[in-house]
Amino acid sequence: MKDERTAAGDFGTPLIWTRTEPPKRRQSPLERDDIVRAATAVADEGGAEALTMAAVARRLGPYTPMALYRHVMSKDGLVDLMLDAATAEVPVPAEPGPDWRADLRGIATESWAMAKRHLWFAQLVPTRPPLGPHMLRRTEFQLRVLVGRGAALGEAVAYAALLDRHVFGGAQQEAEEHAMRRWLGIDTPERLAAAVNAVRGVAEQGGHELLARWMEEPSGPDMDEQFTLSLTFLLDGIEARLPNPEGCQGSGSTSPSPKQ
Amino acid sequence: MKDERTAAGDFGTPLIWTRTEPPKRRQSPLERDDIVRAATAVADEGGAEALTMAAVARRLGPYTPMALYRHVMSKDGLVDLMLDAATAEVPVPAEPGPDWRADLRGIATESWAMAKRHLWFAQLVPTRPPLGPHMLRRTEFQLRVLVGRGAALGEAVAYAALLDRHVFGGAQQEAEEHAMRRWLGIDTPERLAAAVNAVRGVAEQGGHELLARWMEEPSGPDMDEQFTLSLTFLLDGIEARLPNPEGCQGSGSTSPSPKQ
DNA sequence: AGCTAGAGTTTATGGCATAAACGTAAGCGT
């Protein structure tokens, strides 16, 4: 990974999904799963910026960073494995149920919960192509639900993408706030106050009355409520564009024109 | 910026907005604006991962990376300035107009267009607190529109956040695809085919029929259409929760319960 | 017994941000 910042990563190196785990000796002391678990623990605690090969190796015990490369190919490979392992935590039904909204809502809600458990997830997922087996399985389920409700395949792909954007976008924002609190708040509460005051000062100077008022006394739905809210908005929107009110199969390529 | 990857950045260092540009000599050869412009050009061309102090300095002419620090304080400071400069490109009306949907749609659409001009924007914006003056101004406008329509302040903040999440989430995805194409596609078209085939192989093996079908022949709304679509969904949802159908001021703290 | 392949280590390279100390020259007051 040449530069970690890039949210549009370097996919040039072969993806780890093309290489299977090397065949094991009897009981090799180090395994992919151990490494992924350790890396996940490191990132859970310190965020994505704490995830370095050295930190993972240290956590595993008496290992050097280079030991990991034999098993995970590269840091990108490790990240791919971590992302897929985390995705595996969201349960995906074998078959779509009778209520398509519940199906999609379930996937979204579970994903949201997972992303809150692993705040690094939302930070890292946009840096890698979402091609892990569990992510594929998850996507396929979403598509089946939508196509089963009459959406055209291309539309289904768009709707799924749109829902996921919302889940992971929200999680990303949550992660930001968490990190902000970590840096400004926890260790030095007076710095939090100072920063907030500075910003409020800017807001007031700029004549930003509403913003200043809100910063003085934040209110409104919290992240979870916002998540539920916009999820509902999106499902409503999708529903309005599905062809049959309670239908079976259908091409569904025609769609009502939305309000402009 | 210790680790660039982190989408939840290090806000510990004082924000650049607290420091004004140092007073200039007669005509200092290097100015903040020059630097920000050059940095923007670098990132426009090479993406966020190409944005290094050295690259910016090189672009400016016969300067060393360290020269920049006198003017922008740190790389984070530079990024903050870049983000705000880009935000300044989206026009914000002085006053809300008669049609609140048009107002919000306008901000969102212009922001989307800006983010497509500067693909690094969506990659970098989640790494820094959105406290630049232009960003504040933009947010204040959104709030004024919503509060003017009867939303409670806290709700307005949530709605604005929710809309922005979609704008920048979509832009982020666009940036990913662009980078992916850059790495896999442009220089070596056969590698694109190989990669797609590999993934399709995985999809087929896993019995992911719809996914495989779609990868065989992608279809459906493109990014712009998806953007418009989900924007409409969200505006519809917000509209349904605004108190008065065509009203003036109002507390708006009660809201219809959404369909579950 | 000896070979081999896998596991982990050591060493080295190069990119990156950035702290610290160092010229250098432009403008100021005297």
Add this chain to the structure above:
DNA sequence: ACGCTTACGTTTATGCCATAAACTCTAGCT
């Protein structure tokens, strides 16, 4: 005119990263 100050840019050095390459050790097969 003289010297001091101060902004400006450079040099040098530090430390953190990922990771390539070569090396060592050892289990287990032939």
